[in-house]
Amino acid sequence: MRTLFLAGLLAATAFAATAADYKAPRNAFGQPDLEGVWSNASLTSLERGPQFKTLTITEAQAKAMESGRARMMEAQSRPTDPNAPAPKAGQDPGGYNAFWTDPGTRMGRIRGEVRTSWLIDPADGRLPYKPEGYKLYQDTLNKARNTFDGPEARPLGERCILGFGSTAGPPMMNVLYNNHYQLQQAKDHVVIVVEMNHDARIIRLADKTRSPTHIRNWMGESIGRWEGDTLVVETTGFNPGESLRPYFGASLFLSPDARVTERFTRVSADQILYAFEVDDPTVYKQVWKAEMPLNAAKGPVYEYACHEGNYSLPGILAGARKAESEGRRPDAVDLAE
Known part of the structure; x- marks a missing residue:
């Protein structure tokens, strides 16, 4: 154990020294070059799971977790048996296997440390909801899950407007698959193309004028500036329709009046902090803070090709209408049956 600790300490120290000495290359405009394809795929998530007591764990602990997840994914990715008996009426028909998912295979590493959450403040790694804020989040989540009156009431991911789980951001979160981002720079703009759901966020560098408060864009309005080698982006004016950003047990909620400040710093040839x-x-x-590595990935980013009105949405609404015609509440039944 002592040997592992010393090895980890030496690796972290060497990484810190390398990062401190690194100087990002410049583009044709003299700006730090952030262009390329990057990925935030990781086994680490925004909030810290109950199995973790600290922000960091040892490499040995991380390797054990990564090996366990690899075994689980291998089992879940086995081909579906085409000769399996058909489910009986009322039974769960099951789902497809997991070979198509790509959540990442490793815990996140920042400054040579293995992170158990992206959140660094609060220190417990949990979102610091107010009681009334958490109630707002829960009420919105329940309404999104249980309202079937029409497509406008369904979550944005189902409607192919924005990716689920705050992939487009800001802040940009890692999810089950399609975690690539392509950064493109011009003299007065930076564009972030998001693999999940084909979103593209335009960050203005020269025009600092904010839109009137009644104009609320998807992904808000992002205005950036350079502070040394760091691109600082402040986003306000979020659309009320994107307050809920659902992702399994790691949903995120932001009010339309939220302010998100992001900092992009290239710390090595293959990583942006x-x-x-x-x-x-x-x-x-309170204001909460987080940090995440964006790791260099092989391009290009392929088209996600999500489109509103695909088979899922008509199926969801048709299931609700069938339940209603039979005198049942749609939110009380499994619409996949």
């Missing part, structure tokens, strides 16, 4: 903080007093007790 992506740090961000969220100021949203409507929902949270």
